[in-house]
Amino acid sequence: MKLLTTAITTALFASASFAFADPLPSWSDTAARERIISFVDSVTDTASDDYVTPADRIAVFDNDGTLWGEQPVYFQLIYAIDAVKAKAAEDPAFLTTDALKAAAEGDIEALAEGGMDALLEVINATHSGLAVEDYQASVSEWLDTAKHPTTGLGYDEMTYQPMVELLSYLRDEDFKTYIVSGGGIHFMRVFAQRAYGIPTEQVIGTYTETSYSVVDGTPVITKEPGIAFVDDKEGKPINIDRVIGKRPIIAGGNSDGDFPMIEWTTAGEGARLGMILHHTDAEREVAYDCDSHIGRLCDGLEKGPDMGWLIIDMAKDWSAVYTAGR
Amino acid sequence: MKLLTTAITTALFASASFAFADPLPSWSDTAARERIISFVDSVTDTASDDYVTPADRIAVFDNDGTLWGEQPVYFQLIYAIDAVKAKAAEDPAFLTTDALKAAAEGDIEALAEGGMDALLEVINATHSGLAVEDYQASVSEWLDTAKHPTTGLGYDEMTYQPMVELLSYLRDEDFKTYIVSGGGIHFMRVFAQRAYGIPTEQVIGTYTETSYSVVDGTPVITKEPGIAFVDDKEGKPINIDRVIGKRPIIAGGNSDGDFPMIEWTTAGEGARLGMILHHTDAEREVAYDCDSHIGRLCDGLEKGPDMGWLIIDMAKDWSAVYTAGR
Ligand SMILES: [Ca+2]
Ligand SMILES: [Ca+2]
16 A cells, blocks of 8 residues: 555656646746746636637747748758759859859849849749759758858757747647748748657748649659749738638747738737747847848837737847757 | 456457447448558558558548539539629629629529639629638528528538548548648638538638738738639649648549549559549439539549549448438
8 A cells, every 4th residue: 555655646746747847948037938838828727718729729930030040141042042052063054144143152242132033033943943852852951961151050950949949838738830931831841840840731831833743654743933922921811811720829920021920810819929039139149120131120029019919038038049959 | 356357358348349330330331441441550550561650641632522512513602602692682783794693593504604704703702802700600601591402401411421430530540631622711611620520720722812901900811802722633732732741641532623632642652542432323412423514523433443543432332421410
């Protein structure tokens, strides 16, 4: 009998220590962390007025600048530039336009001067004319070898550890976690499962045109020139409605491109949590907001607090930044 | 001790009887049923060469004519016609075109003569200019009251019981079940959870243009004129790639509009199951295939068997048809 009592006591303690394990160890002990946990508690407690059934626990997050870095330029653009360089090394005749030449030289400023047309040329040259699986094999190879210019880390080591923990915590509480990003779906799906625990079907984003054809008896889906849908600004709630068909109860982002998504989410009935990651940490990362060309954040900072959104101050609220080395 | 033994024996028997409960009671004891079960066994048995991890157990099904009826015309078109009638009853000036007049008179032939343009007029007049949630409230009200012209059943009672059982069986075996339909996503999502156990985020289909705007301080997603994507033929594998991002291992349909989806699915490596429901049952339903205007099936019957697809013979393979009354 004594043995049984000991066994039960041990089991209880083990389960209690499991229940009280910190789900967000890389978040500092500040109001931000407390607000997130108290929100999750309130929507998962069946006795709470704010209780939400698991089927409706939808959480959506922007990717660039929210779940991983985005400076000095979006990592997908760095992939595209590296792909242009590789193609040019094989065949210099590939560089048929000024935009492609600028890309091959890594001249981001010249590319930026060319505007959307120049960017689209580089995207088309590297993101079309090949099967989805061949494109993804190329991205995967790039992720295995390429290093970020200032941190020296692999790009998929530059995911934000506090956000990786948040995603995992939400899934443990029966949330479905989604990426809703201006980045390309085929690009993000290469690493979303490994880096974030997010399966391909929960990766929502921008996509190129694609075609279906049968080549020598083998069906193939091919990436074609042109962008079929831009998942940014108003495009985010529109795409969430198309793909998920439910209004999320949590939305997180870092730029004004996320404003409509967070606005739509938090306007829903019942408890909702909108959050914006403010890049305040010049020491561990990069400090930027309203004046930045990448991840410009003005409206969110100005109007977000009055709309009840949580503004996450990276420098104060995070005890760690990159997942690297963990 | 005897009590304990009895308890354990009872528990074992209960679990054994659970394991041997027929997962497909409305399927006749034919080769079709056997093939489905043996496929599912082979991909879920960890000792099998064909084992597939749960994350990759994706099953996709067409809706009209596969999961519910589609004769004499697609039920969504009947909704649209009923909606035109209701609007005309309120305001006869609503009938501004020949197509709308034909719809108000329920004159399907005149509508058909008007072709795609006439159809689009009717769709635009009933599927745009209102918030997604208002549209869905209208569909829900219609489903509660409208009756099918020949069976007298509510439309959502005309789901196929054998397919409802198949969907449930697959989910019990850790499949994710999806609808991939030429029908509208906002239309299908009104009943997919209730009728099929399929949540909104697993309903893939055709969709109209939509817009996001803030009206009097309230964010709203509005259905706009025009169809943004037609989820039929090549559109099905293209949309599966966009939304799910994985090739399914099971695909089921009933018309040549499903051919590319089943072709792409079954061309994947490893065990795959393609199936086509052949409407052979003039007595309990409607017998139709290659000559039908709705759900035309020629290529699938001609090439499907050589491609290893399972052709389900409704008359022979199903012991029940509609879910009605269950
Ligand atoms: Ca961002
Ligand atoms: Ca069909």
